[in-house]
Amino acid sequence: MTHFPLTDHIPSLRRYARALTGDAWAADDLVQDTLERACSKWRLWVAGSDLRAWLFTLMHNIFINQARRSMRQAAAGITVNVDDVESEMTAPETGTAQALDLQRCLLRLPEDQRAVLLLVSLEDLSYEEVAKITGVPLGTVMSRLSRARSRLRELMDGPAPAAAGAPTQLRRLK
Numbered sequence: 376m377t378h379f380p381l382t383d384h385i386p387s388l389r390r391y392a393r394a395l396t397g398d399a400w401a402a403d404d405l406v407q408d409t410l411e412r413a414c415s416k417w418r419l420w421v422a423g424s425d426l427r428a429w430l431f432t433l434m435h436n437i438f439i440n441q442a443r444r445s446m447r448q449a450a451a452g453i454t455v456n457v458d459d460v461e462s463e464m465t466a467p468e469t470g471t472a473q474a475l476d477l478q479r480c481l482l483r484l485p486e487d488q489r490a491v492l493l494l495v496s497l498e499d500l501s502y503e504e505v506a507k508i509t510g511v512p513l514g515t516v517m518s519r520l521s522r523a524r525s526r527l528r529e530l531m532d533g534p535a536p537a538a539a540g541a542p543t544q545l546r547r548l549k
Contacts, residue, residue: 381413384430387498391431394493395438397482405441409434431498432508435490442486480530488523491516 388409392402412433413420420429481489487509494505495516502520506513 380426381410381430384427385410387427388430388434391493391498392434392438394478394481394497395434395490397478405434405438408437412437425504428500428504428508431494431500432510435508438490439486477531480527483530484523484526487511488519488526491519492523492527495520 385406388406389402392405392409393399396402396405409430413430416433420426481493484492490509491505494500494508495502500508502513502516506516509516511519
């Protein structure tokens with residue numbers, strides 16, 4: 376049986392797609408679109424170059440194109456802001472609350488910051504590789520990563536503490 380090197384990268388592609396989209400179905404579709412594009416554009420890959428980086432570049436570009444398309448479609452229709460209906464959403468009763476909170480916070484980051492954060496943190500790519508994948512200068516990668524980390528920290532920590540001297544209310548939880 377011949378080994379096809381593309382298959383070695385499917386787990387990381389799935390992991391990155393899931394983190395980008397926040398949805399298993401959308402992630403699987405994104406991976407499939409990426410693999411289809413890789414197979415149809417195989418001649419564009421330079422033998423000996425980093426196949427993983429090339430695949431992530433394809434996925435990143437497909438995701439950005441899909442996001443732009445959905446933004447154009449949303450502009451033509453009605454959209455609902457997640458923050459507006461947050462009170463209607465209930466948290467699960469399981470121990471996965473923090474993981475879901477992290478995922479929710481990741482999805483609240485701007486797409487460009489989220490992509491850089493995930494490629495560096497989740498996929499352990501170098502800043503240079505991320506710059507190639509996203510098509511931005513190295514300094515922009517570092518700036519986006521810094522802003523993403525700061526914003527994620529803010530989102531995970533919750534609202535800013537009350538101003539000094541302001542009374543705080545405590546609630547008893549059972």
